[in-house]
Amino acid sequence: MLKLPQLLSFFLTIVVSVSATSQPLIRQKSPPPEMGGILILGKSLQRMTNICRNVFPSQAAVYEGIYQASSIPRYLALFKFEAKIPLVTGSRDEQLRALGMSEEEANSMCSTELMQHIDGFDRKYAHRHEEIEASFSELKKSISKAKQEAPKPTKASTNDPRFDSLVSKIKETSKLSFDSANWAIFADLYEPGTFDCWKSVPNASDFGFLALHPIPNDATYKVEKFTEFMLSNGVFSNQKPTHLMRISYQHSSNAERCGQGERKRWPSHYFFLVNRDDNYHLTHYCPQNPSEIEWGVPVSAAMFSDTINHLDASDWKIVPKEVKLDPSNERGARDYLREKYGFNPKQATVAIEHICNPENISPQ
Known part of the structure; x- marks a missing residue:
């Protein structure tokens, strides 16, 4: 499970040793392993630029100019991921609250981290565009051939009762775990062996990294296919996810005593799913740098x-x-x-x- 700012941070720190596909029919092809990382990092930097343009409009032209001068737009065009999708809308204050960031944190991200990441992207990938483009062309041909030969999979529908059942369990268990301060209960929702790769992380057995506010009954969810470009096979303990589920809702509280009227937040939680045995199961990514993980106080x-x-x-x-x-x-x-x-x-x-x-x- 990942919250929105955490998801962006996670994508930006992924080691780019990623495989371009998990389909066994096309494993004979060996595209550059960093292809998926290029897409994830490039898309994340595009979103960071979009956030900075929205939150600091006086510097919008500067952020956009730096982004457009980089090699990122060319790569996103190659992968056909050019479209900009705003992460949040509303007033500036609402955007900061929805992102879970203070103005100081957002300013640091935009004035320092964004520039560093874009520069790092260009140093690593700008000179390799032709090589990646050729490999991507071969990969598309292989995928097209595999799709023609493979049996048609069962389509995932947001109205699928299997998703409804899983979301109900997530909502119910989030409340139970929050009330009891026992996130091992929430961990039981996941497939056996999912957290084996967390054993080297101190105190990971408390599963504080799964902690979240209780998800209300009126929360909505959306499920999409987990594409071959998102994460590598090595990131997960078990099978690579087949779907990504986002559960979101609006949190409001009366803040008249502080002159704010109503405080609003729009939390979103992301869950990775595996379609197996005609059902959907939760899985989770592995820690990239276990020795560098620092725990806060889990919410409860x-x-x-x-x-x-x-x-x-x-x-x-x-x-x-x-x-x-x-x-x-x-x-x-x-x-x-x-x-x-x-x-x-x-x-x-x-x-x-x-x-x-x-x-x-x-x-x-």
């Missing part, structure tokens, strides 16, 4: 309660004041909570939403 009802119990009467005066001064980033409020209690960003969000909601009563 206990974490929410513990965070709220730390708050005292003075916080209910200071936090709304700080939020009103900086409603986009809430930097002052977050810094205050971090310095006073050591709250991480997740805990700070819980505290701010609780205090800003006038339905909650300040302790005396």
